[in-house]
Amino acid sequence: MTKSGTQDIDDFIYLISHDVRASVRALLELPQWIAEDLEEAGIKVEGSVAQSIDLMNRHTGRLDRMLVDLLTYSRIGRMQDIREIDVGAALAEVCDTMQLPSGFTLTQDIECGPLRIGERDILTLLTALLSNAVKHHDKVQGHIVVTAQTCDDMVILSVSDNGPGIEEEMHPRIFGAMTTLRPRDEVEGSGMGLANVRKIAEFYGGDARVGPSIYGRGCTIEVRLPRIGAAGPTGK
Known part of the structure; x- marks a missing residue:
């Protein structure tokens, strides 16, 4: 298209x-x-x-x-200023707004420079990733690890949890629009969170994928975005 x-x-x-x-x-x-x-x-x-x-x-x-x-x-990629954004500062803003459940702990390791991205898009991206880790967790206590590192021309942003994980055969579906892996009566949500994640990643010339968690149990959602100077938004 x-x-x-x-x-x-x-x-x-x-x-x-x-x-x-x-x-x-x-x-x-x-x-x-x-x-x-x-x-x-x-x-x-x-x-x-x-x-x-x-x-x-x-x-x-x-x-x-x-x-x-x-x-x-x-509105992804539109109706907002696209500028250099500090990932750590954006994550802190999201955490203040979300207020993770009391039984959850978050560890972060942000070792990348700023991203050139829409000021609303980075908040949408991080909110969706953290909400996904909390919403689909099967226990009242959980651990989430957020990392951001530069690798060649890309910034790799990942969010890992120790929840129930996602069956491998379901991996191709999770970034689809209106997709929920559990009935909406069990988990409230529109099924658009990870669809927004993928669209944001692809708009700025990157991608999104799912993989195993660093905990062995759970999963990791990884988003790859071009570092500043490597590439620009694709607009696709």
Whole structure:
């Protein structure tokens, strides 16, 4: 597909997701308003009615997250400043925003220079990688290791965890859009996190891959991006 064709698709995704999300936000608020009106009228919200309202909230919340991630996907490489970004500083910002669960520890070893990348894209990339490691973990305690090193003309950014890992036959699927390896009732998510990771990597002339974890248990998601001066965004 040509660059202009890809941009047209991204524009379409952006416009549709933006407009639909306005309606979804209303659907998120309506069940709460209905419950409040019933309670003010002296009608206790319980039983099947409470369950139905909760189900509406969960499904509309899931749809809203999906639209947010689609908006993010459509804006990769666009609508932001592309400049030199310090990876360590970006990781610290993501950790402050995410607030990892109390049972998780994070070790980092950042030994690379700055990347030339969109200021929003680097945050999206790191957030998706850390969220993936936490969300799919099967224990309340976990370890995550983030490393970034320069190798020839590439910066290799990797995130390893000690979770359940990913079956090898599933490796080709994990970077696909709308892909979840477990039912959405078990793991909340739109299935767009690693799709965003791959798109970011490829836009800037790199790639993304999955491999074994340094712990033996779990997995490593590795993103390779050109170091400054090696190559520029491909725009694909």
